[in-house]
Amino acid sequence: MNVYRIAEEDGEKILIYDNEKIKVLIDESSLKKRIKELGSMITSDYKDIVPVLVSVLRGSFIFLADICREIRIPVVFDFMAVSSYGNSKVSSGIVRITKDLEFSIEGREVLIIEDIIDSGRTLNYLVKNLKARNPRNIEICALLDKNVPRKTKNSVKYKGFDIPNKFVVGYGLDYAEKYRNIPFIGYIENEQYL
Numbered sequence: 001m002n003v004y005r006i007a008e009e010d011g012e013k014i015l016i017y018d019n020e021k022i023k024v025l026i027d028e029s030s031l032k033k034r035i036k037e038l039g040s041m042i043t044s045d046y047k048d049i050v051p052v053l054v055s056v057l058r059g060s061f062i063f064l065a066d067i068c069r070e071i072r073i074p075v076v077f078d079f080m081a082v083s084s085y086g087n088s089k090v091s092s093g094i095v096r097i098t099k100d101l102e103f104s105i106e107g108r109e110v111l112i113i114e115d116i117i118d119s120g121r122t123l124n125y126l127v128k129n130l131k132a133r134n135p136r137n138i139e140i141c142a143l144l145d146k147n148v149p150r151k152t153k154n155s156v157k158y159k160g161f162d163i164p165n166k167f168v169v170g171y172g173l174d175y176a177e178k179y180r181n182i183p184f185i186g187y188i189e190n191e192q193y194l
Helices: 028-045 061-068 121-131
Strands: 005-009 012-017 020-026 052-057 076-083 096-099 109-117 137-146 158-163 185-188
Touching: 020 158, 028 061, 028 137, 028 158, 052 061, 052 121, 061 109, 076 121, 109 121, 121 137
Parallel strands: 052 076, 052 109, 109 137, 137 158
Antiparallel strands: 005 012, 012 020, 020 185, 076 096
């Protein structure tokens, strides 16, 4: 059975799995520090409110687990799953809900917890869908914001990191369900393996 291993190449840590080399883009300590800062901001902004944290599965589950421990107020959790990638590294542009909320958000403060904003289409679709359910307000907390041209505009109140236009994996993000359990955000240097 193949296992991940950490190596050093040209003074940089990389993760190697089979022939794939995953370079570190955002290390573990940077993730922890920024998530602590985001949790503090959310705690301050929602101190008199019990927000509904809507996690977009599956990519955001690790981010949600870490950020909710940094939020020092009561919160309610619910989950949605949407798909626009399948096993591709490029969004198909067709968004579909594969798991819907279990609770009503009518009249509630909603905070969407998202792993990454890429084209923005999925998030735009999700916000429109949730607004139709008459919440009091919707805000967005995204760990990563990819620097790509967008046709849609989403207002992100809480943002972890701006990243270059690379296909990233780790910390919940995957390619064909691989790499979610890597403890940092990385990218595959040679994308021929994707």
